[in-house]
Ligand code: DAT
């Protein structure tokens with residue numbers, strides 16, 4: 001049994017709304033272990049790597065611009081099945097319909113913009129987590 005790691009980002013909307021602590025507290029309260037933490041300004045190069053799967057989609061450029069609009073908080077959390085567990089805590093991508101009780105469901109809404117601002121990013125697989133951790137914690 002290997003202990004998983006996931007890359008969590010509090011996106012610029014979450015940082016601007018002073019929700020970083022609330023979000024990290026939920027992940028810690030769930031029982032996962034904080035391994036690394038920093039507040040940082042993303043670079044376009046980092047974001048192009050981080051979101052490479054979305055290149056060419058309608059929301060890609062708005063997404064990169066949004067992620068450059070202010071600082072993010074990057075964290076590595078660790079624990080058995082943490083990747084799946086954090087995605088569950090975060091809720092589904094569209095904040096309008098994300099379940100109440102989730103981060104996106106409790107704090108997110110649609111602002112009528114070209115990209116959904118949904119407060120957090122979480123890796124979606126072991127491979128993504130390894131790739132993303134290398135981008136944000138080189
Ligand atoms: P997730 O962050 O839930 O893994 P994703 O990887 O599919 O979602 O997309 C990355 C981000 O891009 C997502 O958090 C919000 C935005 N996004 C995704 N699909 C979108 C869409 N159809 N319209 C607007 N923004 C979208």
Ligand code: MG
Nearest residue numbers: 121122123124
């Ligand atoms: Mg994703």
